[in-house]
Amino acid sequence: MRYLAGLNPLAKVAEILPLVKKIGDVKKIATWDAVGYVAARDVAAPHDYPPYPRAAYDGYAVSSEATPGRFKVVGRVLVGQFRRDLSLKPGETVYVTVGAFLPEGADAVVPEEAVKREGDYVEVERRYEKYANVDPPGSYVQRGALLVKQGQVITPFDVVGLLDVGVTTVPVYRKATVGIVATGDELVVPPIDPEVAAELVMRGKVIESTATLVEWYIRTFMPYVEVREKVVTGDKHEEVRAAVDRFLAQYDAVIITGGAGPSEIDHFYKLGYQGLRGFRMRPGRPTSVAVVEGKPIFGLSGYPISALHGVVRIVEPVLRHMANVTRGMGQGWTYATITQDVRGEMAQIVRVRLELGEGGLYATPIKVHHHSFTEVDACGVALIPPGGVKKGDVVAVLAYRDVRRLGPTLG
Amino acid sequence: MRYLAGLNPLAKVAEILPLVKKIGDVKKIATWDAVGYVAARDVAAPHDYPPYPRAAYDGYAVSSEATPGRFKVVGRVLVGQFRRDLSLKPGETVYVTVGAFLPEGADAVVPEEAVKREGDYVEVERRYEKYANVDPPGSYVQRGALLVKQGQVITPFDVVGLLDVGVTTVPVYRKATVGIVATGDELVVPPIDPEVAAELVMRGKVIESTATLVEWYIRTFMPYVEVREKVVTGDKHEEVRAAVDRFLAQYDAVIITGGAGPSEIDHFYKLGYQGLRGFRMRPGRPTSVAVVEGKPIFGLSGYPISALHGVVRIVEPVLRHMANVTRGMGQGWTYATITQDVRGEMAQIVRVRLELGEGGLYATPIKVHHHSFTEVDACGVALIPPGGVKKGDVVAVLAYRDVRRLGPTLG
Structure with a gap:
């Protein structure tokens, strides 16, 4: 007794x-080592990313104003090459691959399968708008945007998002x-x-x-x-x-x-x-x-x-x-009720915010640049079947933040 | 194109x-190394467990028929000690701790705080039924019971359940x-x-x-x-x-x-x-x-x-x-709607089966011996708040099997 x-x-x-x-001990560590650590400070984007217009498609970088038209191919810029020294003159184009920064003078990409190429020239047959097939500067993230909140456990998805925009260190608690x-x-x-x-x-x-x-x-x-x-x-x-x-x-x-x-x-x-x-x-x-x-x-x-x-x-x-945790890491598949229609003929994966409501978990799609993982409020990715879903449908969600509503106890 | x-x-x-x-390669490995492997065969319990009545409480092992009564303390059997050679004579008792197999002649345990001890004697003041404060033979699992199904990914919970009942090897696919x-x-x-x-x-x-x-x-x-x-x-x-x-x-x-x-x-x-x-x-x-x-x-x-x-x-x-997987491993907290009332004034953790229905995941409590993890159909543990829950309430669940309904694709 x-x-x-x-x-x-x-x-x-x-x-x-x-x-x-x-x-209380805080140290700065490389982002690629940070999974599972607790962010000791808010982490904000130090600059716009991408810093320059970036090809979102393989093709020809052109000035949108000069389309439709005929362009002389004066070179190529593959992803990973930095050729901002290149400056296109009117009527010039370069071949670019997805992820390459466009040279000065270009603001749109014409998909390679949409042009007729004849020797050193390509023929663009229709108008391309500014930033067509291009990720504009700051489209992943804008300078000052909050990327990780203090107290969040850093997830593999946060690491991807941070590295994507060049944030290579994070302050964490030991x-x-x-x-x-x-x-x-x-x-x-x-x-x-x-x-x-x-x-x-x-x-x-x-x-x-x-x-x-x-x-x-x-x-x-x-x-x-x-x-x-x-x-x-x-x-x-x-x-x-x-x-x-x-x-x-x-x-x-x-x-x-x-x-x-x-x-x-x-x-x-x-x-x-x-x-x-x-x-x-x-x-x-x-x-x-x-x-x-x-x-x-x-x-x-x-x-x-x-x-x-x-x-x-x-x-x-x-x-x-x-350990100063305000939001834990999750790593589990679950199901949630989606809070709005998601249209689309193809199967999709969309980032979602997850909230606990009366009937269980609710998933709200977050509008983000399609390649970016930098949305601080996202806590999972939902699978949308071909044909889309209606508000109220149940979807499979991979939760990468803790979905529990946490108080001092779980009573 | x-x-x-x-x-x-x-x-x-x-x-x-x-x-x-x-x-196709199958090998037998130690159960404690088996997390993440796929079971290559059904695994059944080779014997009842516990093999003998087992103390579920610290106290005095007695013959239920002799209660109430006065007993002479003739020894002690602590968990881990095997004293089936001991055979209690009428009027004798031994002190046992939780988990110890009772000696022959005993079939109930009187909690230590419920007896009056005087020197070598204890006074039991009321009747104790057969198997009171005892896990009867086979109460964890009965011989032949299915413990793991072929094609299941072995989870940390399966390992605990298997080791508990003495299954120390499992056939797995490489x-x-x-x-x-x-x-x-x-x-x-x-x-x-x-x-x-x-x-x-x-x-x-x-x-x-x-x-x-x-x-x-x-x-x-x-x-x-x-x-x-x-x-x-x-x-x-x-x-x-x-x-x-x-x-x-x-x-x-x-x-x-x-x-x-x-x-x-x-x-x-x-x-x-x-x-x-x-x-x-x-x-x-x-x-x-x-x-x-x-x-x-x-x-x-x-x-x-x-x-x-x-x-x-x-x-x-x-x-x-x-890899021959029919049921994957899960490791995530989620929420599910409970399919029946769970009563109880204290906070509880209960084993549940999880199923995907119209409104998301549904959790059905499984009646199992309270310490055992050997229920092959269980796939999670649900937290029940103090006071219990009503059918239809949403509860936090730690899922240790994959909750997804899996076909050849997730489309």
């Missing part, structure tokens, strides 16, 4: 958050570090001979999988936390205490799995920390948390599902707070 | 599936192997000095991120595929061909990114394979696929979003077929 008498409501987690020392202590005399730790392991299970041993599941959850859903070390101890309390003390000295947080019942073996209790012991949740009632000099220590059940419940309800909200 | 004239409908992908050589060839003279490949990289972008270079995004998608959503190698080549066709030829010899599939437009640089076209060139999808029309001696070769756009679209619509269905 040491704790079950007074289980805490989940909302009590909010009370210990102010005791947690938040990660990751929170965690040590996991899996306790239990009954634990068998792989790798061992599988046949031996199977026999041991039939004799009452347990193959360690709880701490492994906890580690998997953290790695997958909390990439802003680094599991630095995982040790498996027996139930001898001195051994557990030694591991916890060492982790507490070395890392930002400690997670103990197992030995969390009302039994004689109750490590969290024996460690003697003040904190919240036991929550009104099933399974996982023995889940506990204390904060020691700003560092949280979690006690989780030894049962996988109970431990997972403890992670989702208690560990994640506390470490998210510690 | 080399291919845009005749874009293929997505459904055409189904036609090339029969040309793909499916992975993973499909892939090589990625990222092409383009414009590509800049990290790691390089970020400032230099930023300047290069302003001069028309592109930091390689398309193949990286493709690789991320495969690693995250297609764990049954191993990206063995990724090379970045320029646009010199001989260089691309050499890489493709080598990968084709070494791996099960090849993915080419970039150079997939109608321009002079069109590697897929120049490679000369017969196959499907261009699909009715936007973006990503130049997406192509051919099958050479049973091995698929994919041509993807150099643009990240277009390449991703090609992966989701074309690459994933083909490689899923090759």
